[in-house]
Amino acid sequence: MTKADYLKRIYKAYLTKEKSQLTFWHDKAEFNEKMRVGVLGQYYMKFHQKADYTAHLDSNGVPLLNYHGVVGVQYNPIAIAQYGLGNYNLWCDTGERPRYENLISAANWLVRNLVENRKGVRVWMHDFDFEYFRTLKAPWYSGLAQGQGISLLLRAAQATNDPVYALAAEKAYESITLQLEQGGVTDIDEEGHYWIEEYVLQPTLETTKILNGFLWGLWGVYDFWLTTKREDVHVLFQRFVGTIKANLHRYDTGYWSYYELTPQAVMNIASPFYHGLHVTQLRVVYAMTGDRFFEAYAEKWSRYKNSFLGRNAALFYKALFKLLYY
Secondary structure, X not given: OOHHHHHHHHHHHHHOOOOXXXXXXXXXXXXXXXXXXXXXXXOOEOOHHHHOXXXXXXXXXXXOEEOOOOOOEEOOHHHHHHHHHHHHHHHHHHOOHHHXXXXXXXXXXXXXXXXXXXXXXXEEOEOOOEOOOOOEOOOEXXXXXXXXXXXXXXXXXXXXXXXXXXXXXXXXXXXHHOEHHHOOOEEEOOOXXXXXXXXXXXXXXXXXXXXXXXXXXXXXXXXXXXXHOOHHHHHHHHHHHHHHHHHHHHHEXXXXXXXXXXXXXXXXXXXXXXXXXHHHHHHHHHHHHOOHHHHHHHHHHHHHHOOHHHHHHHHHHHHHHHHHHO
16 A cells, blocks of 8 residues: 555545544443443443444444545454444343344354464454554454454353354454464563554564553453453463553653554654543453552543643644654
8 A cells, every 4th residue: 555545545534524444433432330340241341332333334234444545345353343342232231132133243243254364373354454554464463353352252152142152252262372473462572571462463573562452452351261260361361460560651651641662763642532542441450450550540541631731742743653654
């Protein structure tokens, strides 16, 4: 994809009123007060707006996203999982049959499309090129997709008593136990910290440590532990939590949060949407762990949101990063 193709695509996606992938992604990052700690119940964020997404649905009611330009309309496993989770939450609230059918349609897509990567590990592939500071070449896979796919499949298994969903979740979970060079989505750094990588960059296996992707991936591990009660799963969950606790200060600019830890001259600061998402995600991790460290960071970063200077500085550095690296 050329620079001109990229600029044309993002112009339509960001600066016009046409429906785009952002129609789906940029919903309200709402904490779900009906989540239950220690029990596989409603998902931890509401995703109600995502559950009502109708811009592009296939004949089975599965959502597609319009990236415009040469990318066009595509299935995105993360979007499909979030659509299913939002419908699951609303089905729990209302008991409405269409909500149930939507969550099952999304779960069925995940079962059908869990495929082996080059290392024989089961993952959900994205079958389109996507711009990043290194272009993601199709097919590529994601630790975020693995975590949220697991979360939806386990809830579908609970709703239907059909073992096909739990079996698919178990196959997908393997990717989180394996390092990048083994075909998995986990990186172990020089300090021995375990990271779930949102984007697996081929063939270099560079790590970017995207915070929101790590946290959403983590919740899939938590759900798998709730369901299986396996000690090895709990140990891995605790290792991931320990990584976040040891490194969260690296995402703190003093006035905003970083989106990732890519080693660039200009760091990739979070957009207002993703900064708000970080706050909600840290509230969820606090609820899961009971560790007030995460509550304190959620409150601190929430205060950043209300700072006029901080918000505008973040927007300036975000624009500068995009101009330099995209």
